[in-house]
Amino acid sequence: MIAIGNLCRAPLPHRYYIFILHLIGVNLFRFSPALLFPAIKLATIADKTARISVTALVDRQAALTRAMEMFWARGYANTSLTDLTRAMNIAPPSFYAAFGSKDALYEESLRLFIAHHGGKMWEQIETTPTLLDAIEAFLKTSATAFADSGHPPGCMMIAGLQEMERDEGASAAWLRSQWDANRRKMQGRFKRAITEGDAPGGFDCRTAADFVLTLQAGLSNAARLSLSRTHLVSVANLGRQSIETMLTTVR
Structure with a gap:
């Protein structure tokens, strides 16, 4: 079993992920060292995944704002897919994965315009x-x-x-x-x-x-x-x- 004093003396990154596990309800003091550190590794992966998701969300919102401004200035017909991907700084495969189609992006841009x-x-x-x-x-x-x-x-x-x-x-x-x-x-x-x-x-x-x-x-x-x-x-x-x-x- 792991004593509280040993946990407090753990390296800072380990203490951080132990705290994460504690917050989600994992009782660390029931784990042996053999089980604890794989759990810490899982917490590390979860934390990195969450940070990537937040970054992706921010990037998507920024790309959507640029698309809205382009549609707003030029209109739907005069805005090509090439114009959009260049302004949004994304490749066509990423564009389709994130927004589906030009028509769907236009409607989402309109919703953003109305909201803001x-x-x-x-x-x-x-x-x-x-x-x-x-x-x-x-x-x-x-x-x-x-x-x-x-x-x-x-x-x-x-x-x-x-x-x-x-x-x-x-x-x-x-x-x-x-x-x-x-x-x-x-x-x-x-x-x-x-x-x-x-x-x-x-x-x-x-x-x-x-x-x-x-x-x-x-x-x-x-x-x-x-x-x-x-x-x-x-x-x-x-x-x-x-x-x-x-x-x-x-x-």
Whole structure:
């Protein structure tokens, strides 16, 4: 049997792996030396495997981010597999092993875009108390994000919808489902305004929602044509004025 004092005097690497085994519930003091050190070897292998897995995960995320930026800047059709593997710094076999296909990578890139770049304006819609302030915040946040020099201009999702308008592939179908969800979400905000007394009962929520989203799409297109942030925000301000006019007309 192994005494506690002997374990404490073990070389540092051995103490490290003994500690790992202890954490996972292995009672080291029931092992003889003949069994203990093979167990330490297994812990060493497990530790190295875990470190490799973490590194692979980080590398995959970095590669996915580079792919997203390329699709965002060039679009789906204008981004070749060669462009992607070069930008992601991986060989074609590794590409297929990690992402499956260009179409699957594109959809995953879109999900990454929505998670990190597409949610800020929608948070404004949900959290801003009054309808007009919410619409103003939504459009201004969109304009500012679309003109941000830290990434490609415009909205990757809107650009993808326009590019794949007649496409029947899985990515196009997924994009359209996201667009439909956004339309429902915007309509829901106008319906909420009716409930809260910010809009009259007979207000056309569907048309108003489509107007706001059409203006947002125009802001994205203008950003991709290099319209400045200042001009985009000026155009966004017209959105609030237009909705206010619509509300006044119905009342």
